[in-house]
Amino acid sequence: MTDNRNCDVLVIGGGPAGLAASIAAHDAGADVLLIEREQRLGGILKQCIHDGFGLVRFKEKLSGPEYAERFIDEFEKRGITALLQTFVTDVKKTADGFETVVVDREGVHTIAAKAMVLATGCRERTAKQVSIHGTRPAGVFTAGTAQNFINLCGQMPTKKCVILGSGDIGLIMARRLTLEGAEVLGVYEVKPTPSGLARNIQQCLRDFDIPLYLSHTVTRVFGEDRLTGVEIAKVDENMRPIEGTEQYLDCDALILSVGLIPENEISETLGIEIDAATRGPRCNKDQETSVPGVFSCGNSLQVFDLVDYVSDSGELAGTNAAEYAKGTYDPSDKPRVPVPLEEPAGDMAPNQMVCITCPKGCLLTVDREDDGSITVTGNRCPRGELFAINELTAPKRTICSTVRTAFPETPVLPVRVSTDIPKEKIFDVMNEINKVCVTMKVSRGDILIRDVLGTGADVIATSDLLQPDA
Amino acid sequence: MSGTNEIRRVQRKLNKTFGNAVTAVREGDTIRVSGSLPTWEDILKACNMAVSKDKRRVHVVNDITLEGAEPIPMRVPSVRDDALDGKHVDVLVIGGGISGTSIARELAKWDLDILLVEKEADFALQASGRNDGEVHPGIDLGKGSLKQKYVLEGNHMYDRVCADLNVPFRRIGQYACFTQGYLRPAVTLLALWRKYHDGVTDVKIVGKEQLLRDNPTMNPDFAFAMYNSSAGIVSPYNLTIAYAENAAQNGVELSLNTAVLSMDTDGGAITAVHTNRGTVYPAVVVNAAGVFADDVAGMAHDRFYSIHPRRGTDTIQDVKSAKIISTIASIIEVNKQALTSHTKGGGLMQTAHGNVLAGPDAVECREKEDFSTRPESIRTIYQKQQKTVPAAAPRDIITYFTGVRAPTFEEDFVIEWGRNCKNLYHVGGIQSPGLTSAPAFALDVAKDVAERIGQTRPVSKNERFDPHRKGIPELCKMAPEERARYIAENPDYGVIICRCEEVSKGEILDALNSPCCPPTIDAVKKRVRPGMGRCQGGFCSPLVAQIIAEHEGIPMTEVRKSSEEAVLFYGPTKGGGPHD
Incomplete structure (x- = not known):
């Protein structure tokens, strides 16, 4: 055992939850220490290179790395200490707080803290947890793992795949794989309604003519070494496969987006009560768990659909943990009410569309009047009307992707277009992006292609990944 | 009974069941059964009819062809x-x-x-x-x-x-548990016979009270159990x-x-x-x-x-469910259905790594390498094992697999x-x-x-x-002081790659450097367990693939899950960069 620390x-x-909590706790006057098991801060946002983050908080459409790095900048500006590549092996309650045992490259350390914030995120439900049977070949991936392979490792995990589950990561991956040249045969959802946000159904599936099959599931996987196909079946109202509806699909991968499970192994070590419905700790309004002094936030508390809410929950937990540490915390006796998720997408009439401007995903009804004018209803803000009119006249989209780099330890760097481009130019612009190879250590916001294909949009780096101290 | 008489009797039985479709011939110490039958079940039935009383010396050879079916060839590696x-x-x-x-x-x-x-x-x-x-x-x-x-x-x-x-x-003992108290005298006699005649010296009968005191999670309806500490x-x-x-x-x-x-x-x-x-x-x-x-x-x-291949499927539950069983146990059902059924639900046990394993079932199959799993196996296993430990639950399953006996x-x-x-x-x-x-x-x-x-x-x-093999140190099982000593020697032991099973980069490299480890995701997983936990490799597989690529000096694209054909990647995105 080497040096011990206090905080x-x-x-x-x-x-995002832990970063927000650290910043808030620091700002509330606490001495904060953050532990991260990976080499870099940012959590899952590092691989979420698509846009749509920060609309609530920053009123901007940021990519995951951009959103995370804004918080990392704030974190570093305050001089808060982060212990990277550090793993918690044990936590226990002591007379005056908590003792956490961690391992890192230097050895085993003990950290004494007055209060704790658990921001351990969530994990993906796996194939066996949704009762997928058949063989066990290579080529069955959770959407998050496939996303890591493409966006961080720069490796193509499939050429032709089926996606099971219409969770947001599955929808995002359908688009991402398509942009990278893979064929997505369809997204299959066991429930009668899609799970992901309506805007993602629109911009990730409909935009690319990827079919969504509701009340369908994958019943079997084929292939001895690499996956060679899957069996699809319709399901009844109890989500059980209907005999005789089986259909074989030739493909090389099955990508699963079948739910997220809060990771609460550390909470369980501390004996924290877990809520059976959210699978996160049972908390009061301040996000204090059943063990006084331990606060929970982010996706380990409840699986949120927007990162903006994750950050909010981190700030609340961080502030209250700081108060607790200072001895000024006055616990709420009201239970926490989980943040409601956005409504799932419903059926659409031919004159309807989903506004993709923000995560609300309003269902717009668009009618052309006899005089040629357009009336839009169903929008909850003026941006909806503008979106609908643009969709009918000159639809525009954003592109988020990666470029190759000359640095083997960082094979790809996330990029996006600085402003929306004409929808019909998506694949042409992708072509231009695919030609780029970054040979210099560029920064977030640096322009990699100016005015790509005369669209007026630049292709910009969205991460400081190549910066020496990143 | 002479071999000639035995074979005549077998042939009569075969004729009665299958007409003249099947012939049994005694050739030295083998009984060759030939002909053709419409189903695999029929073939098994015919061969089982031909089994000799002298099982140590005389064996049945199955030469019956399955009508309309081609033989299934053994899978051969492509190299x-x-x-x-x-x-x-x-x-x-x-x-x-x-x-x-x-x-x-x-x-x-x-x-x-x-x-x-x-x-x-x-x-x-x-x-x-x-x-x-x-x-x-x-x-x-x-x-x-x-x-x-x-x-x-x-x-x-x-x-x-x-x-x-x-x-x-670990010798964790095995319980064969009975709900029917009236069977106790008969089972006791069997236990005595096994002990004194067959040399199974560790057997004893355990009453309800002791059984449930030592194993409070077991079915409260158990009346007694036969226990083997070995x-x-x-x-x-x-x-x-x-x-x-x-x-x-x-x-x-x-x-x-x-x-x-x-x-x-x-x-x-x-x-x-x-x-x-x-x-x-x-x-x-x-x-x-x-x-x-x-x-x-x-x-x-x-x-x-x-x-004749016989499939068996086992399920593995999260280590968190280890509290439901610390031993090996199964309900023994003595009823008409259990005695005539060809499938069984195996047992329930804590594994060497602290998971809970339920199974295996037993299903005859024609294909020798049919390692696929089926939902009905899981149902069969849990229907039975929930009668051993009611808290055994399919929702705690993290994986399942099939073997062929x-x-x-x-x-x-x-x-x-x-x-x-x-x-x-x-x-x-x-x-x-x-x-x-x-x-x-x-x-x-x-x-x-x-x-x-x-x-x-x-x-x-x-x-x-x-005779001694040096194993790979298991850091997560060590006391903090010992663990710190190992990390001081090799800092890679302090870099955790698999969060569920707490496996370090050092252990993964040890596996890759061990005497006969193929540089694949599955081979590393078998040796030091990254990917064996509740996320099933979702988080660590990209990292393990990177470590393998680095260790072998190969591009990541060339890393395999197991065999040469078990590819993970179809090449770098966008055709790769200058270093691909």
Whole structure:
């Protein structure tokens, strides 16, 4: 055992929740220490290179790395200490707080803290947890793992795949794989309604003519070494496969987006009560768990659909943990009410569309009047009307992707277009992006292609990944 | 009863059931059953009818064809080279399961040239890696069979073998539990018979009170149980790999991705063995080919028994559910349905790694390599095992897998020299309790083979034989002080790659540097467990792939899940960068 440390608030997890909690706890006057098991801060956002983050908080459409790096900048500006590549092996309650045992490249350390924030995120439900049978070949991936392979490792995990589950990551991956040249045969959802946001159904599936099959599931996987196909079946109202509806599909991968499970192994070590419905700790309004002094936030508390809410929950947990450490915390006796998720997408009439401007995903009804004018209803803000009119006259989209780099330890760098481009130019612009190879250590916001294909949009780097201290 | 009378009676029974479709002929000590039948079930029924009373000597050979069906060929690795071509060895061991690796390791105690070939991309990829890992007490076997002889000998050897090979082994005991109290006198008599007649000395009867006191999670309706304290648990693939590593350490050559395709024979002896990697010239061949043992026997014109594959599926629950069971247990249902049913729901146990395992079931199948799983297996297993421990729940399952057993129709091991081939030694029909028995029969097989070679030239002991294998340290099991010492020596032990199983980069590199580890995701997973936990490799597989690529000096695209065909990636995105 080597050196031991002390702090007021120990934050476990360096994703968006942990970063927000650390910043808030620091600003509330606490001495904060953050523990992150990976080499870099940012959590899952590092691989979420698509846009749509920060609309609520920053009123901007940021990509995941951009959103995370804004918080990392704030975190670093304050001089808060983060212990990277550090793993918690044990936590226990002591007379005056908590003792956490961690391992890193230097050895085993003990950290004493007065209060704790658990921001450990969530994990994906796996194939066996949704009862997928058949053989066990290579080529069955969760959507998050496939996303890591493409966006961080720069490797193509499939050429032709089926996606099971219409969760947001599955929808995002359908688009991402398509942009990278893979064929997505369809998204299959066991429930009668899609799970992901309506805007993602629109911009990830409909935009690319990827079919969505509701009340369908994958019943069997084929292939001895690499996956060679899957069996699809319709399901009844109890989500059980209907005999005789089986259909074989030739493909090389099955990508699963079948739900997220809060990771609460550390909470369980501390004996924290877990809510059976959210699978996160049972908390009061301040996000204090059943163990006084331990606060929970982010996706380990409840699986959120927007990162903006994750950050909010981190700030609340961080602030209250700081108060607890200072001895000024007055616990709420009201239970926490989970943040409601956005409504699932419903059926659409031919004159309807989903506004993709923000995560609300309003269902717009668009009618052309006899005089040629367009009336839009169903929008909850003026941007909806503008979106609908643009969709009918000159639809525009954003593109988020990666470019190759000359640095083997960072094979790809996330990029996006600085402003929306004409929808019909998506694949042409992708072509231009695919030609780029970054040979210099560029920064976030640096322009990699100026005015790509005369669209007026630049292709810009969305991460400081190549910066020496990143 | 003479063989002639027996075969007449068999033929009468066959005729009664199948008309004249099937013929049974006695040829020496085999009963060859031939003809053609419409279903696999019929074929099994016909062969089972032909089983002799003299099971140790007389075997059924199944030559019945399935109407309208082509034979299913053995899967053969795609590699074709001459890596082994022209090699002369004293012993060729066919099969890298528990039988083949344990025999190879015991053979290494003599001064012999030994080559072991395995057609899969790693050891223990068939039955030896797809079973429950129980070290059996032998309570279900009566005297007279090879199974019974070796299960008792093998069980006693486990502490020593696992200590030498540095493989975790725990004697956690086994309960056979009964709800029907009135069966207690009969079961007690059976236990006494097993103890004093069959040599199962650890058996005892445990009453309800003690059973539930020691195992509070068990079914409160249990009236009593038969208990064997010698039952234990081991990781079957870790033990197989450990045997392979120790064999390699002691000079045995191991060749993966190597399938035996055919043989040349002359004068009742094998002269050459053709593989996908060249022709090998062995003095003696050991047939430890699992479900393919009868096919290998056929290549040497010595097919005097038949294997009929029987699938079994096991489920693995999250380590969090370990609190529901600390031992091995199963309800024993004595009723009409249970006695006539061909499937069974196995048992429930805590594994060597602290997971909960439920299963296996038992389903006859035609295909020898049908490792697919089916939802009905899971249902069968849990329907039964929830009666053992009501808290056993399918929702805690993190994975499941299927293995294929290799029984003969006599349901016993075949461990003997060939009957029509002088230099072929059969280790066939190895199914449960094969894992328990292997350490014991490996000693006998190795001794017989060494003696046989000793008839042609002097064979001395291998003076340099080292029975000890150095395992890979398991950092997460260490006390903090010890762990810190290891990390001080090698900082990679402090970098956690697999969060669920708490596996460090140092341990993964140790696996890649171990004596016979293929550089694949699955091989590393089997040896040091990244990906074995609740996220099933979702988080760590990109990192493990990177570590493998770096260690091997290959692009990430070339990293495989297991075999050469089990590709993970179809190349870098956008056609790659300058370093691809």
